[in-house]
Amino acid sequence: MSAVRPLDREDNEIEAIVARLGRKARAAQGHLALASTEEKRAALAAMAARVRSETERILAANATDLAAMTSGDAMRDRATLDAGRLDAMAGAIETVAALADPVGRILAAWDRPNGLFIERVATPLGVIGVIYESRPNVTADASSLCLMSGNAVILRSGSETLGTATAIVDALRAGLADAGMPQDLVQLVPVKDRAAVGAMLAGADGGIDVIVPRGGRTLVERVEAEAKVPVFAHLEGLCHVFVHAEADRDMAVAVTLNAKMRRPGICGAAETLLVDAAVARSHLPAIAEALAAAGCTLRGDARARALAPMEEATAKDFATEYLAPILSVAVVDGLDGALAHIARYSSGHTESIITADEAAATRFLTEVDSAIVMHNASTQFADGGEFGMGAEIGIATGRMHARGPVGVEQLTTFKYRVHGKGQTRP
């Protein structure tokens, strides 16, 4: 018994800490929900100013984190801040402040025959829980997107960068205070214990409305498996480019090269190339050559390997999100073959068809059931910024509420306002 009790108490303590964050967030959000656009913009400006004015303090905290870090170079690089990165972080906050206010938008309005006038109006979601790993910029990006959309945020930073996150959150909260806004609109889980993640996924005792995980597959898998509240996330981006029989060859080369190699490690990077058998002989060698010249490894099925030099692809390859300069290649029989392959392997993120045939494009855009479907465009455009949303807190492949890039509009819900003159229901 004596060995168990301290652990139980500790978990309870952490649950209590997270629940308290939730209550404070809820109270602060009630205030923010009524703030004007100008008040929110002033708060964001003050937050950006504080990030700039506290650069030295934040960089010192970052140096301490880095000195204690045991992770490898990739993690260390993502975690490292300098004056330029901090200035960009402040600039990103200012970009969000310039966005149109998503709260209060009239989404629909109509009159009823009995004289009632009904409006559907956008309101904040409430409290957003953001669980992330080592990227310090998530601290500021998520906070500013939540604030502009009228939501409070509870941040859970990776433990190796908790000091950096604390310094950034201190700056953001100082900015909120400067602007006369409740500081508890932005809160950071102050403990490293993993039980805190569990408490957030359980909804923080009613204090969190939705969870956004920002990080690798292990994190997202845990979040999706354990969360008792809704989650905006994508587990993977297994994106396809389909080169149709009517594809222009140069366009097919350029788009495929960009879709895979511009940044092979982002979720919108293509992982599989499908080539219509009708043009495989004419198009595939040129595409393969361009990719190989750019340093991409190709893994093809038998029909693809007969047309260009590449490694042998297994069925597992077509189910793999490489996030690396590797591309699976299959030759398929027409649009139907491509649709069948995509239906089997797609993660529902983004797929693109290259074709000059409008009818084929329309069928592809209609029948592929992914968050984003494209015609004659690189899958790397699957991004909130590229969509014109200004910024995104993530990309969601779920079907509920938010699908695709999650920007400030997607961080709102709505309510109905009914205006009457004393009507009673017969």
Add this chain to the structure above:
Amino acid sequence: MSAVRPLDREDNEIEAIVARLGRKARAAQGHLALASTEEKRAALAAMAARVRSETERILAANATDLAAMTSGDAMRDRATLDAGRLDAMAGAIETVAALADPVGRILAAWDRPNGLFIERVATPLGVIGVIYESRPNVTADASSLCLMSGNAVILRSGSETLGTATAIVDALRAGLADAGMPQDLVQLVPVKDRAAVGAMLAGADGGIDVIVPRGGRTLVERVEAEAKVPVFAHLEGLCHVFVHAEADRDMAVAVTLNAKMRRPGICGAAETLLVDAAVARSHLPAIAEALAAAGCTLRGDARARALAPMEEATAKDFATEYLAPILSVAVVDGLDGALAHIARYSSGHTESIITADEAAATRFLTEVDSAIVMHNASTQFADGGEFGMGAEIGIATGRMHARGPVGVEQLTTFKYRVHGKGQTRP
């Protein structure tokens, strides 16, 4: 061991049955997602025609259910069909068929500086699981709403009316076949075991996207506690009417009387009356008299009891959804007092303010965080039909995706279509 194994196997069998329904629903839905509005309307017309042509068979099944029923009169009344109710059920299907098709709506469209044209377009949610109790009309209502919105439905009927539900589903499926549509768009869980509900709440092995419970508090509580997939539901409708200092007395009497007594048992019925202290003396006696004359029991706080005859209300009363001709009454200090009471006790369903003061109304509509907020109108208008949605599958008080009445539009999600000319991302 021997006592446990058969039970395990049985649960596994039921899980397998539900998972199979999910796979069949998913396949059928893929077909429906591509159907034209005309094809969906033809299918709904055929389903309505089959309900009418198979009236005798359905009534016979209903008679068998009723003969075996052990439940009380209220349940028996809800479960009882006759030719008139069946004709109304068919008519309700035809009403849904006449609705605007929610699939394919362009929700937004914009050009990007790089020439990309982006559309957000409504698509079906997928497969809806509906868990209900004894009302046979839910079988047809839910099926038609799901079909019109491009979704497949898996129905779980209350066990005492499974025979009736089976006969109705047989008719609906015959109608689907008549129209050349996949019958598995409408499926009924064929077993009475409660483990089937658990299997649905777990998502039917990926075969169900969202659960809609239709029934009493016990059912909704279980669904909200156990569901691993999103739920569209309201646990209760603890709705408030607030009579503000600037309320017209006759309007306050008429709206309160209607909000409570038109049908005291629906979720949009008012459960609490709040009266501004400034007009309590002038307005409350008239309201109380009208309610008492209509057979309503009043339970008031001390200030209310000082002005009109009523029972004593406890704190528990203000937290109680009576669904009966009983009304809690409190005198509050101005708009702030009403907002504080509502923030504490509301279930987030529907609240209404009665006032001639536009500024007070605007503050109420802005600050009350419920799915539906009203000005000078009866809370009994909280209904998809009254909102002009044609019909509703339920009312949701959650914040995600659907809030308020859930009609065919709320049963859709969306995807992004991106139209390019070969653009690559710099």
